[in-house]
Amino acid sequence: MDKVCGMTALGLSAALRRRELSAREAALACLARMEEREPQLHAYLTVSRDEALAEADAADRRLAAGEPLSPLDGVPMAVKDNLCTKGVRTTCASRMLEGFVPPYDAEAVSRLGRAGAVLLGKTNLDEFAMGSDTGTSAFGPTANPIDPSRVPGGSSGGSAAAVAAGEALFALGSDTGGSVRQPAALCGVVGLRPTYGRISRYGLVGFGPSLDQVGLVTKDARDCAAVLAATAGFDPHDATSSRQSPGAYLDGIGDGVRGMRAALVRESLAEAEPCVRRELLRAVAKLESLGARVDELSLPFLKDMLPAYHILGSAEASSNLARFDGVRYGFRASGVSDWRQLIRESRSRGFGLEVKRRILLGTFVLTKEQRDAYEKARRLRRKTASSMAAALSYYDFLLLPTSPEVAWKRGEKRDPVAMYRSDLFVVPASIAGLPAVSVPFGEENGLPVGVQLVGRAFGERELLRAACAVEEGRA
Ligand code: GLN
Numbered sequence: 001m002d003k004v005c006g007m008t009a010l011g012l013s014a015a016l017r018r019r020e021l022s023a024r025e026a027a028l029a030c031l032a033r034m035e036e037r038e039p040q041l042h043a044y045l046t047v048s049r050d051e052a053l054a055e056a057d058a059a060d061r062r063l064a065a066g067e068p069l070s071p072l073d074g075v076p077m078a079v080k081d082n083l084c085t086k087g088v089r090t091t092c093a094s095r096m097l098e099g100f101v102p103p104y105d106a107e108a109v110s111r112l113g114r115a116g117a118v119l120l121g122k123t124n125l126d127e128f129a130m131g132s133d134t135g136t137s138a139f140g141p142t143a144n145p146i147d148p149s150r151v152p153g154g155s156s157g158g159s160a161a162a163v164a165a166g167e168a169l170f171a172l173g174s175d176t177g178g179s180v181r182q183p184a185a186l187c188g189v190v191g192l193r194p195t196y197g198r199i200s201r202y203g204l205v206g207f208g209p210s211l212d213q214v215g216l217v218t219k220d221a222r223d224c225a226a227v228l229a230a231t232a233g234f235d236p237h238d239a240t241s242s243r244q245s246p247g248a249y250l251d252g253i254g255d256g257v258r259g260m261r262a263a264l265v266r267e268s269l270a271e272a273e274p275c276v277r278r279e280l281l282r283a284v285a286k287l288e289s290l291g292a293r294v295d296e297l298s299l300p301f302l303k304d305m306l307p308a309y310h311i312l313g314s315a316e317a318s319s320n321l322a323r324f325d326g327v328r329y330g331f332r333a334s335g336v337s338d339w340r341q342l343i344r345e346s347r348s349r350g351f352g353l354e355v356k357r358r359i360l361l362g363t364f365v366l367t368k369e370q371r372d373a374y375e376k377a378r379r380l381r382r383k384t385a386s387s388m389a390a391a392l393s394y395y396d397f398l399l400l401p402t403s404p405e406v407a408w409k410r411g412e413k414r415d416p417v418a419m420y421r422s423d424l425f426v427v428p429a430s431i432a433g434l435p436a437v438s439v440p441f442g443e444e445n446g447l448p449v450g451v452q453l454v455g456r457a458f459g460e461r462e463l464l465r466a467a468c469a470v471e472e473g474r475a
């Protein structure tokens with residue numbers, strides 16, 4: 001059964017169709033892996049064992065009848081705990097939502113349900129997805145499966161750790177400023193942030209809605225294409241969802257990069273640790289040997305993106321999180337009579353430090369006095385989006401590291417600004433609304449390194465084709 005945990009989602013799918021094993025056995029294998037590893041990893045906040053086994057049995061009936069719903073029918077998955085799941089607790093890793101059981105599924109979750117994927121449970125994250133190492137969770141941190149003394153990255157660290165440890169075959173995450181790509185890189189799995197609007201955000205608890213996207217964590221690029229095909233598409237419940245029809249993401253995914261043009265972002269080399277730079281340059285050489293042309297390109301505003309991201313993201317977060325006041329939503333402080341005090345106490349006790357820091361920063365940048373700073377961040381965002389789009393009118397994709405460094409030891413980064421810096425290379429695609437994927441490529445002392453490919457808006461098919469070539473060339 002252990003072999004299930006090492007399979008890709010599509011590999012398992014083929015085995016299920018050949019009836020070599022059942023969906024129930026696959027779910028049980030992941031549940032057994034959890035028993036073994038969860039005490040150390042804490043990738044899951046909630047495991048829905050009984051529901052999972054019932055879903056797996058239903059998948060087995062369809063498979064036995066020769067009528068699977070999709071290639072993902074019967075494949076066990078995990079979902080980040082900021083995506084609503086009907087009847088399954090959804091906490092955003094916050095005391096604020098500790099007892100919240102949503103009455104509906106997020107659109108991405110219901111699409112996967114209709115595809116037959118089996119929900120095993122909900123994964124840990126930084127509180128309200130604010131953080132880069134899954135350490136701000138109110139329910140305790142997640143560890144990196146490769147070296148549990150190290151962080152898994154964040155905020156979708158639970159999703160990345162679960163997939164890397166074989167506790168699920170793929171997972172959903174969310175990516176506002178890199179939260180799927182960065183943990184994927186640190187855990188050695190594939191992480192995709194699709195184009196803004198590609199997957200519905202309906203049922204994703206908002207952080208910064210102009211930046212938030214549902215993201216995917218998978219074992220390889222092919223699985224990523226399969227999960228994207230199951231989740232992408234227009235949804236009338238999300239006003240920012242695109243009407244453009246999804247591509248045939250798996251078609252031609254193995255066709256390689258011959259004739260493709262890529263641009264290595266020059267500024268990223270100086271900002272990355274030597275081991276990350278080395279692997280990135282090795283990926284460049286590999287791409288060239290596979291027939292792609294790689295030029296260097298300068299994006300001088302790269303470093304300005306981080307402060308711009310924090311200004312815009314925190315401003316949106318501060319107004320978004322205003323709803324959690326202990327009256328309409330969330331944790332309510334007891335023993336207070338006055339309503340002002342009720343709101344103050346509920347928010348003070350319900351939110352953790354990092355969330356409060358973002359709310360304060362966001363409230364500050366939205367004051368009249370800070371208007372210039374806010375406007376400057378918005379201008380920078382427009383400028384980034386247009387220069388990246390201009391570069392991508394010529395180049396098929398841009399190349400950057402995903403994270404400036406490999407997974408660090410838990411407790412090593414205490415300063416929030418040092419933590420924010422780990423998102424340096426992932427925020428530009430978020431700001432520009434472009435699709436970006438992190439692919440494992442090489443390692444340093446056994447710790448995985450990820451390279452990041454940023455593609456054209458709605459060009460996920462070509463992006464994943466390039467990712468697949470990088471992946472196959474990594475040996
Ligand atoms: N790590 C980034 C932050 O702290 C990104 C978070 C995210 O993408 N949800 O804001």
